[in-house]
Amino acid sequence: MSKKKVKKLINGKGIRYDGRKLNELRPITLEVGILDNADGSAYIEQGKNKILAGVYGPKEVHPKHLAMPDRSLLRCRYHMAPFSVEERKSPAPSRREKELSKVIREAFEPSVFTEYYPRTSIDIVIEVLQADGGTRCAGITAASLALADAGIPMRDLVSACAAGKVEGRLVLDVADLEDKQGEADVPVAYMPNLNAITLLQMDGMLTSEEFEQAINLAVEGCKQIYELQKEALKAKYVEVKEAKKEDAEQ
Amino acid sequence: MTSSIIARVRQKRIEQLISLGKRLDERGLTDYREVQVEVGVIEKAEGSARVRLGKTEVLVGIKIELGTPFSDVPDKGVLTVNAELVPLASPTFEPGPPNENSIELARVVDRGIRESEAIDLEKLCIEPGKKVFIVFVDVYVLNYDGNLIDASALAALAALLNTKLFKYAVKGGEVQIKPGYKPLSIRNHPVAVTFAKINDKLVVDPCLEEEQVMEARLTMTIEKDGKICALQKGGAGYFKIQQILEAGKIARKKAAELRKLVVKK
Numbered sequence: 001m002s003k004k005k006v007k008k009l010i011n012g013k014g015i016r017y018d019g020r021k022l023n024e025l026r027p028i029t030l031e032v033g034i035l036d037n038a039d040g041s042a043y044i045e046q047g048k049n050k051i052l053a054g055v056y057g058p059k060e061v062h063p064k065h066l067a068m069p070d071r072s073l074l075r076c077r078y079h080m081a082p083f084s085v086e087e088r089k090s091p092a093p094s095r096r097e098k099e100l101s102k103v104i105r106e107a108f109e110p111s112v113f114t115e116y117y118p119r120t121s122i123d124i125v126i127e128v129l130q131a132d133g134g135t136r137c138a139g140i141t142a143a144s145l146a147l148a149d150a151g152i153p154m155r156d157l158v159s160a161c162a163a164g165k166v167e168g169r170l171v172l173d174v175a176d177l178e179d180k181q182g183e184a185d186v187p188v189a190y191m192p193n194l195n196a197i198t199l200l201q202m203d204g205m206l207t208s209e210e211f212e213q214a215i216n217l218a219v220e221g222c223k224q225i226y227e228l229q230k231e232a233l234k235a236k237y238v239e240v241k242e243a244k245k246e247d248a249e250q
Numbered sequence: 251m252t253s254s255i256i257a258r259v260r261q262k263r264i265e266q267l268i269s270l271g272k273r274l275d276e277r278g279l280t281d282y283r284e285v286q287v288e289v290g291v292i293e294k295a296e297g298s299a300r301v302r303l304g305k306t307e308v309l310v311g312i313k314i315e316l317g318t319p320f321s322d323v324p325d326k327g328v329l330t331v332n333a334e335l336v337p338l339a340s341p342t343f344e345p346g347p348p349n350e351n352s353i354e355l356a357r358v359v360d361r362g363i364r365e366s367e368a369i370d371l372e373k374l375c376i377e378p379g380k381k382v383f384i385v386f387v388d389v390y391v392l393n394y395d396g397n398l399i400d401a402s403a404l405a406a407l408a409a410l411l412n413t414k415l416f417k418y419a420v421k422g423g424e425v426q427i428k429p430g431y432k433p434l435s436i437r438n439h440p441v442a443v444t445f446a447k448i449n450d451k452l453v454v455d456p457c458l459e460e461e462q463v464m465e466a467r468l469t470m471t472i473e474k475d476g477k478i479c480a481l482q483k484g485g486a487g488y489f490k491i492q493q494i495l496e497a498g499k500i501a502r503k504k505a506a507e508l509r510k511l512v513v514k515k
Contacts, residue, residue: 095353095356095357098350099353099357101350102353102354102484103354103484106483106484106485110466186481191488194488197490198488199483200468200494201482201483202478202479202481202482203361203480204365205366205477205479206477207478208478208495208499208502211478211498212495212498219491
């Protein structure tokens with residue numbers, strides 16, 4: 001790989017290289033219930049990110065000894081396809097993927113009523129088909145819809161979005177190039193109705209003032225995504241309702 | 251890391267104490283346990299340090315080897331952090347490949363060192379695209395009594411400050427090791443400060459029993475000028491924004507105190 005020329009990411013008017021304002025999200029499309037075999041599923045496109053999320057459960061735990069007598073075992077696998085990035089990624093789970101699987105699971109623990117389903121497991125599978133920066137957040141946004149689609153009771157939907165610092169300015173929803181060239185990346189997962197931050201990580205360097213602004217910016221982004229998530233869920237159930245109506249008329 | 255069982259009475263006791271602003275070992279909510287730092291404990295390593303945080307004990311060894319750089323950063327040396335939860339440190343640690351806890355521990359320590367640019371990796375380049383120095387930071391947990399992240403990050407920093415780099419000369423594309431050493435140049439001093447949320451209150455430096463009852467964990471790594479250079483939330487609970495900002499203020503103060511123990515003026 002040759003060393004790429006460093007591109008200017010924000011112009012004098014505060015417009016980013018992809019035409020966005022500093023506090024603007026990338027275009028997001030969400031679809032719910034797209035996998036046949038999963039109990040719940042969702043698909044998200046955010047910028048060039050293309051991510052599938054599926055939920056299986058509550059179901060019998062394999063291996064059995066992992067079962068817990070008082071609640072369901074929540075498991076998560078975050079994985080990137082070999083072709084999802086510039087240079088082929090080995091399909092074996094990397095250390096990064098293992099860490100992200102852990103923090104994503106912990107982002108959902110406060111939301112899911114695991115105590116309703118003792119001795120079972122709920123498995124979340126996130127498969128990144130194409131990565132464009134912010135995949136853990138987009139993956140959480142999709143997985144949250146997949147959990148809802150599976151009918152699993154939750155305290156709130158989890159919405160996720162990153163804020164970052166690029167060329168000295170704070171920006172919302174950090175894209176791939178901004179992440180690579182930028183000074184900081186702060187992914188946040190948030191439950192809007194409970195005002196609860198369920199995932200928080202950071203790479204880079206920020207002063208405490210910048211950090212406070214970044215976290216507030218990310219939370220604002222999460223709130224916007226939350227609205228999109230609710231619309232996507234409603235869209236699916238309107239579809240179901242109409243299909244039923246048609247059946248009844250025939 | 252919190253898989254073992256704790257009695258419910260014990261849990262209640264810890265929670266009650268914390269709601270009164272007290273702790274099991276009579277520390278305040280924002281007090282660290284006694285910290286002991288020893289450097290140069292392993293002669294064969296290029297750098298080493300042992301940190302005791304109360305009963306938690308971590309040994310970090312630094313090895314430096316020649317290797318090839320990553321293709322996307324051909325002009326920089328390589329930093330690799332690995333953590334071993336050695337089975338002798340706790341009955342809950344099992345032998346085998348690194349599990350998610352040890353991977354997370356290594357990656358949080360790595361993030362602090364990398365993002366604060368503590369090591370000048372460009373200086374570790376010998377021949378761009380071909381030969382660089384690789385710095386291996388190996389975290390060895392010897393006794394587990396909670397808060398491995400802070401102990402490991404502090405031990406890693408102390409070990410790096412104690413690291414010597416062998417002298418070398420390049421002759422006809424071959425690297426020759428020459429006698430003598432010079433210190434590895436360390437530009438920044440990242441220090442991790444970890445909080446446990448128990449009964450909706452934040453406590454610093456949780457011991458094992460506190461980790462077993464905590465709702466969530468938050469680690470903030472602070473560099474020498476007081477900027478935040480890494481963050482990691484862990485555990486099944488959540489934080490309010492206000493709690494995170496409050497943690498930031500405490501972390502800066504605590505990091506400065508801890509830094510004095512390893513960075514000699």
